[in-house]
Amino acid sequence: MKTKRNLLLRTIFVLTFFSTVWFLYGCQQVVSIDLNTANPRIVVEGNIKDQPGPYSVFLSMTGSYFDTTLATPPVSHAQVVITDNLGNRDTLKEVISGTYQSSTLLGVSGRTYMLSVKADGKEYIATSSMPTKVFIDSLYALPRHGFGGESGYDIYVTFKDPPELGNYYRINARSSTVIPADSIDGRRYRLFTDKLTNGNEMTERIRAGRNVNVGDTITIELCSIDKASYDYFNTLSDILSSDRSPTSLAPENPNSNISSDALGYFAAYTIDSKQIVLR
Amino acid sequence: MKTLAVVITILFLLHLLNSITFSQTKQTISGIVKNGETGEALIGAAVVVKELSGVGVVSNAYGFYSLTLPRETYTILVQYLGFKTKIFSLLLDKDQIVNFELTPEPIKVGEVVVSGERTNANVTSTEVSAEKLEIDEIKSIPVLLGEKDILKTIQLLPGVQSAGEGGTGFYARGGGIDQNLIVLDEAPVYNSSHLLGFLSVFNSDAIKDVKVITGGIPAEYGGRLSSVLDIRTNDGNDKEFGGTGGIGLLSSRLTLEGPIVRDEGSFIVSGRRTYADLFLKLSKDTLINRASLYFYDLNAKANYSLGQKDRMFISGYFGRDNFNYPGTFGFNWGNTTGTLRWNHIFGDHLFSNTSFIISDYGYSNVVGSGTSEFQITSGIRDLNFKMDFQYFTNSQSTIKFGVNSVYHTFLPGTVTAGSTSFTNSLTIENRYALESAAYFSHELDIVSGFKLNYGLRYSLFSLLGPGHIFSYDESGAAVDTATYRSRDFIKTYTNLEPRISANVLLNETSSIKASYTRTTQYLHLLSNSTTSNPSDLWVPSSNNVKPQLADQYDVGYFRNFNDNQFEASFELYYKNMQNLIDYKNGADFLLNQNVEALLLYGRGWSYGAEMLVRKKFGQVTGWVGYTLSKTEEQFDQINNGLAFPARQDRTHDISVVVIYDYNSVWNFSASWVYNTGNAVTFPSGGYWLQAENRWIPLYTERNGYRMPAYHRLDLSATWKLGPRSNLNFSLYNAYDRMNAYSINFRQDPNNLDKTQAVQTTFFPIIPSVTYNFNF
The missing domain is CATH 2.60.40.1120 (Carboxypeptidase-like, regulatory domain)
Structure with a gap:
């Protein structure tokens, strides 16, 4: 009797232990959900870099979430003008439908740029200041042994944060063998600020895992962005599903620096890039 | 003085x-x-x-x-x-x-x-919307992984809703997760969860009595808007030594108790620890076997009678969660409370209790290693003095009165850099506050069959110096700084909180009750999540943040059947809440001197009907509860200023609990819950963003959609192996309902030209077993 009971106990224990492990992984399935479609709104995307132009502004309208083509209608025949704080003015030309390009404009660190878009009888305005450029001091990669035998590389980027508080950064990391749309650590970019590191020699670690191999060339771009751009991309990452936790707060559209309820952003930023070959 | x-x-x-x-x-x-x-x-x-x-x-x-x-x-x-x-x-x-x-x-x-x-106490008392749970009931009702838990069991009562599957967070009548006053032996507990919310800090072996109040909150309780969960721990056996314990899948527990002096004093020590991390030690990987992942808690209490009129109690709770992965992160958090109490009886009529209470919640988070290592610590500490009196005037009249004063210290966050770290050390200024209250209430039989309980609580809250206090403009930019010295009064709020309830006895078995209460909340929880998180931040009311206020009206019909074997009630409530808090998009509360600039203020209201039929004794016991309710909120800066359903808005909420004492060997129980899905925000459009090369969801209505309805059956059987031990088997989600824990929208990874909605289910059917013993 006693041994029988012990056997039963052991069986139950083993079964429950495995089921515990199983539930921790959860289960996903595609479901069908009815969504409303809101009235179309304009999406404005504009970038100015401290590298030679032309610089582009993209204009489009929103569609339904379950759009069949995932291509939103471009906004044509808009008047798109960028001016800077020195009085330089450039009217952008529509090169393909919804894409407008500058011709004379120069991206220079320290200048403030103002974008004006007139479309469908409305004007959308945004400003962005190109921050002080921060250069990469060094770049190195070390092999990594992570949790559960996961392998790959840790890529370290070092640079000196300027003495004044309020620097915002974005690092783009790409590998020569990975399609440009994807990043080596599963994220397209990394955002951070100098809130806790102001004025210091900084070392940022980029975890390169599943996508990289020995012999790959890794390109790292260190961008200095302004606060508005940081806010935009930071709040954008909050709503991208891969970053969303089930207990996240109610999602909202990213904080845009464009007036009149437009979606999107206008960002002036500097880029310093360096490359390294993995060994 | x-x-x-x-x-x-x-x-x-x-x-x-x-x-x-x-x-x-x-x-x-x-x-x-x-x-x-x-x-x-x-x-x-x-x-x-x-x-x-x-x-x-x-x-x-x-x-x-x-x-x-x-x-x-x-x-x-x-x-x-x-x-x-x-x-x-x-x-x-x-x-x-x-x-x-x-x-x-x-x-x-x-x-x-x-x-x-x-x-027929439930019919004759003036208590409305107050439910008492027997500890035996809590031990019989099946829960996730067989870990009996008060906070999960109370979620089966009408008016109390789960804030997330498997979690211990709860909403009371449309109130937020931070609007529940949870007191353990009179000490407020700031974070009631272990293991990221899956278990509560309350070890049911140590607990004697649990009372949940969601309406008609008596005057002796204050400081939270929506509910009171009053938990009292065992005093310890004062006749003989003994112990109880249990071995479960997640944790094991042991309680020892006994007399200090027979019939005069006793002690009890109750501990619990999880041991999942012991399996990590088996790993050959040196990183994994050095990792830790556990929590423990310890309740200790002693009491001693000093004659017929005096009794002293000293009790403490110590709990800690610890997650540590060497070189990557370490996270630990926990509560500590200590209570020293003195009961004294003046004459024969007047009972008094005087308490000194300390309460401490804190967490520490170590991030990174080497040059990037830093540690964040944050917390809240209370020193609390409380005097409560209960005056039994005569059999028709009881008066309660008392005073309470709490000195709060808020430690919003400190960063300590590692010795080789490039991170700067930083401290967000502490805040200090004094929260006091005086109350009185009188329960009176005015005429036979008409009872009134009227009371008043006067609450007073002062934000104290030292500190640098900011004022903000509409956009959240700091426009002014004022510097205060130690013990300066920066801002003081006072509130009168009437608490009235009445009972009209229709006959021996039925009554009508009504209540009105005003409640005030001076502390606010800021959280980046819809469930409770260890890193949530408690902040005081200040020049910028006003106290939250609630007015609640409640009327109910109570009736017992079959010689009081069945208790039934039907209640209607309406609750109006002011100065509720929500956040600006992207608000980051961590190590931010200006958290108050990130807040939005609005109002909310909740109304509903609750029904409960409960069988208190017999071979079969249990209850059926049903709630029909609506909860909405309105903030000028959210949803274009239009009212929207609160996340906790649940139209229907049903729970059925059955406990069946089959024979002296077997005991069975089952519970079934059904509720309307949470109000959630889904996209109402999409657009292509070149910078992301991705399809981005467009949001237009806050909480404009619903999660699918949630329902689940849990079963449990207890097999008594002998007088001193039993085995408990339980089956969570017995019919394996794929309840949605979350629904996310994304591009189809197999076809990037398409979008899809993906539902995640966390808890399918889960069996478990627990071994319990006593000696």
């Missing part, structure tokens, strides 16, 4: 009143009601007079009762659920102290158990 003077004056007046009105004609019987086997004081035992219908009192949180009656011979009945009723004949010719010891009723098989508290 001023308060003490006031208290003494009131005492004097009450004594005077009593001596003038009653002492010539009436005498008092008073004492403590105890469990005869363990010496535990019984809370809420009914002491009734057989000869005088409807005359009686209920023992208080320390088991004390006092009954003042004309000189006569009486038969006193002392009743408590699960105990044999004590019948005591008494010639009340002088004031006397009688302590009652009740004997637990053995449950016999195959017959309807005639047990104590076959009373």
